[in-house]
Amino acid sequence: MQQFTMSKAAVKISGDLLSNPLCEQDQAFLDSMTALDTAMKRMDSFNQEKVSVEYSGVFPSLNMAVKRREQALQDYRRLQSKVEKYEEKEKTGPIMVKLHQAREELRPVREDFEAKNKQLLDEMPKFYHSRIDYFQPSFEALIRAQVVYFTEMHKIFSELTDQIDQAGMTDEQRERENEAKLNELRALSIVADD
Template sequence: MSRIFKLSTPKRNTTLRNEERLFEKEAKKIEELEETCRKLYKDAKKCSDSAAALCKCERRITQDLLASSLCQSEEQLLRHVEEWDSSIVKLDLHLQEMNSNIQKTMIEPVKKFNMIFPSLHTAKKKREQSLEEYEKWEAKVKKYQERDRTGNNIVKLHQSRKSLQPAKEEFYEQHYILMEDMPKLYDCRIDYFQPCLEALIKSQVTYNSEAYKIYSELAGQLIQENLTAENYAGLIQQKLQDIKGLSIVD
């Protein structure tokens, strides 16, 4: 009695399982990088917009005060508010310069970097489709290997093996391209973003240094000649406490 030995293959071969684990590891790093870049772009815009909004809000306060009847009737108060308003105008020039630097050295480079990810998603999707095609033909080969060796099954096995080879080659070609490109993309992030972050920090340091200088000069102009800086600070705190103690009743 003759025995027919049937060849079989694992559901997913060991090599392919290992390749998938390595791919998923690299893909996860890219997903985290994309999320970080998206947040970085959003935060950079928020930083710029918030600084501009703060300056506009402060300018609105001085403009409202200058238009008030109280300033019109109090000469000293009017002079102080005018000095405050003038300081805001000076600071606004430095703010515009900082925001321009943030736009050129942070927002635009991050936006450009983010443009890489859509094409990467397309390549990953194409790889996934080729993997499905590869596994489809691999499953067919296994199926016909396990069937009786009739003439019809042998022909289908031969056809499946013939289709399996190009599907396998197509998958591994796309797989190895991504496995080469994804680590390169991830590794280049430091060299790409370090100059951007350095420029951002320098711009913020310059702006805040000018802000400190301008407001220090303004404080010197507002302090009464017969008051020391310590006494003036104490007077401000006392006024703030008085304001907190006010109650509004019908």
């Protein structure tokens, strides 16, 4: 989820800019950074509410089956390790009793793991072979989600532009102004030529 990561980074950047000491010195800069921070938070909120929902529940039953199998595997390995520990010890009466108990405890856990593993081994090839049938509607859903996402982002950034662009300058005028300011900065003696 590139948009999700990007929006998290944008929120961090806008928060860092908002806490910049320049915001304390320049009210216009503070207003711009506040508007940017609000827009970035709206973008992140939109991602969390809308876009991530599109992807998180695509195959909930398959995801749950894999998680249940992983949990069963962890339980199986833990108990198998316990059995192996008793098998390595000297074969005294109490150890043999504990070994027998550990094997009895292991049996249903192993059967549970093997059943869950077999189910996935049976179903995963079927799932894999049906991928083409799923690809077309998934691709269509992805495109629709992208349209929704970028439509909302256009709205958020248009509102941000309206808030920040109070001078009503054209893009060319703003570009010339930015270039002039950059040239002033480059002319400072503390700026090294690359």
